[in-house]
Amino acid sequence: xxxxxxxxxxxxxxxxxxxxxxxxxxxxxxxxxxxxxxxxxxxxxxxxxxxxxxxxxxxxxxxxxxxxxxxxxxxxxxxxxxxxxxxxxxxxxxxxxxxxxxxxxxxxxxxxxxxxxxxxxxxxxxxxxxxxxxxxxxxxxxxxxxxxxxxxxxxxxx
Amino acid sequence: xxxxxxxxxxxxxxxxxxxxxxxxxxxxxxxxxxxxxxxxxxxxxxxxxxxxxxxxxxxxxxxxxxxxxxxxxxxxxxxxxxxxxxxxxxxxxxxxxxxxxxxxxxxxxxxxxxxxxxxxxxxxxxxxxxxxxxxxxxxxxxxxxxxxxxxxxxxxxxxxxxxxxxxxxxxxxxxxxxxxxxxxxxxxxxxxxxxxxxxxxxxxxxxxxxxxxxxxxxxxxxxxxxxxxxxxxxxxxxxxxxxxxxxxxxxxxxxxxxxxxxxxxxxxxxxxxxxxxxxxxxxxxxxxxxxxxxxxxx
Numbered sequence: 001x002x003x004x005x006x007x008x009x010x011x012x013x014x015x016x017x018x019x020x021x022x023x024x025x026x027x028x029x030x031x032x033x034x035x036x037x038x039x040x041x042x043x044x045x046x047x048x049x050x051x052x053x054x055x056x057x058x059x060x061x062x063x064x065x066x067x068x069x070x071x072x073x074x075x076x077x078x079x080x081x082x083x084x085x086x087x088x089x090x091x092x093x094x095x096x097x098x099x100x101x102x103x104x105x106x107x108x109x110x111x112x113x114x115x116x117x118x119x120x121x122x123x124x125x126x127x128x129x130x131x132x133x134x135x136x137x138x139x140x141x142x143x144x145x146x147x148x149x150x151x152x153x154x155x156x157x158x
Numbered sequence: 159x160x161x162x163x164x165x166x167x168x169x170x171x172x173x174x175x176x177x178x179x180x181x182x183x184x185x186x187x188x189x190x191x192x193x194x195x196x197x198x199x200x201x202x203x204x205x206x207x208x209x210x211x212x213x214x215x216x217x218x219x220x221x222x223x224x225x226x227x228x229x230x231x232x233x234x235x236x237x238x239x240x241x242x243x244x245x246x247x248x249x250x251x252x253x254x255x256x257x258x259x260x261x262x263x264x265x266x267x268x269x270x271x272x273x274x275x276x277x278x279x280x281x282x283x284x285x286x287x288x289x290x291x292x293x294x295x296x297x298x299x300x301x302x303x304x305x306x307x308x309x310x311x312x313x314x315x316x317x318x319x320x321x322x323x324x325x326x327x328x329x330x331x332x333x334x335x336x337x338x339x340x341x342x343x344x345x346x347x348x349x350x351x352x353x354x355x356x357x358x359x360x361x362x363x364x365x366x367x368x369x370x371x372x373x374x375x376x377x378x379x380x381x382x383x384x385x386x387x388x389x390x391x392x393x394x395x396x397x398x399x400x401x402x403x404x405x406x407x408x409x410x411x412x413x414x415x416x417x418x419x420x421x422x423x424x425x426x427x428x429x430x431x432x433x434x435x436x437x438x439x440x441x442x443x444x445x446x447x448x449x450x451x452x453x454x455x456x
Contacts, residue, residue: 001311001312002311002312003180003182003202003203003204003206003207004204004205005206005207005210005211005310005312005313005316006315006316007316008206008211008316009211009312009317010316010319010320012211012214012218012316013272013316013320014320016218016221016222017265017268017269017272019222019226020225020269021265021269023222023226023229024222024225024268025248025267025271027229027232028225028244028248029248029252031229031233032245032248034234035234035235038235
C-alpha cells in the first residue's frame, strides 16, 4: 500500500505550503490589514471633522453676533448723523433767511431815505422858488443866499 | 463498473474500486501501469499511485489558483462576493490559529490554510458519484481509478509526516536538542534528585516515545479511516443497484435502483459533515502540534 506516492505527496505538500504562504496568505493579510487601517483612519477623520464642524459653528455664531452688534451700532450712528444734518440744514436755512431779511430791510431803509432826501430837496427848491416869487425885488440871490440856505437847511432838518 | 457488472461479482466490484491506478515496474522488468490488483501489489515500494497524485494535485492547484487569484485582485474597499467568501475562510483559519497557537511563526497560519482547504477539497471528491469518474476513465482505456486521494494512506501519511517533521524541526529549533531530549526523558515522572531522574529515564523515554510516535499515526489514520470507511459505504450502497442492472427493466430493478439512489443521497449529505469535520480536525491537530513545538514550557 505504502509506496513512492508518499514521498511525492510530501514534496507536493511542501510546494503547496510555500505557494499558499507567498501568494495567498501574505497578500490577503496585507490587504486585510490595509482595510483595517483605512477604516480606523476614516473613523478618526470623521471624529475630527465632527469637532472641526463644531468649532466652525461656534466661530460662525460668534461672527454673526458681532456683525449684528456692529450693524446696530452703524444704524444708530447713521440715525444720529441724519438728525444732525437736518438740524444743521435747519440752522443754516434760518440764518440765511435772517440775513436776506436784514439785507432787504436795509435796502428798503436806504430807498426810503433816498426818497425822503429827494422829496426834501424838491420841497426846498419849491419853497425857495415860491419865496423868490413873492419877494422878487427885495431878495437878492447873492445877498440873501445865506438866509435861503438856512431855510433850506431847516426844511431838510424838519 | 456498471458496464461490466455482469461479469463482476460483488467482491470483485469492491476490490476494483479500492485499487489505485498504479504505475511501476512489472515483474518482467518493464515499466508501466498495473493491469490488476495483484500486479499493483507486486510492484512494491517503487511505484506511484497515479490517480492519487493527479487528483491531489488537481484539487491543490484549484485551491491555490482560486485563492491566489483573489489575493492578487484584493480590494481594500468594499469586497466582491468571491473575495468575501475567501476572506471568510482566511478569517476562520486566522481565528483558529490565533486561538490555539501561542508561538510567533508567520508560516503556521498558511500551513493550516493549506492543510484545511486542500484536505477539504480532496475529501469532497467523495461526493462525485462513485462510478462516474471511473466510467469516464474506462472510456479512454484507464481501468482503475480511485478518485479520493484521502482514501489512499500515502496521501494522509504524507500530510501527517510532513506535519510531524515540522514538529520535530521546530521543537529542536525552539528548545534546542537538549531541551527536546529533556522533554522526552524527564516527563511524565519527574524526579527531584539525579538518582530519581536516572531511574525514571527509561520509563519516561518509553512513554514519551509512544506518545510522540502515536501523533503522526493517529493524525493520518483518523483521516484515512474516516474517508476510507465513507468510500466503502458508498461502494456498498452502489452494489444495491449495480447487482440488479441485468433486470433493470423489472419492477424489482427499478425499486432497488430508487432505494440505492436515495441511500447514496442520504449518505452523501451526511458525508458532507464528515468531510468538513475531518479536514477541520486535521487542521486543528496540525496547529496544536505546532503549538507544542513552539511552547518552551512543557
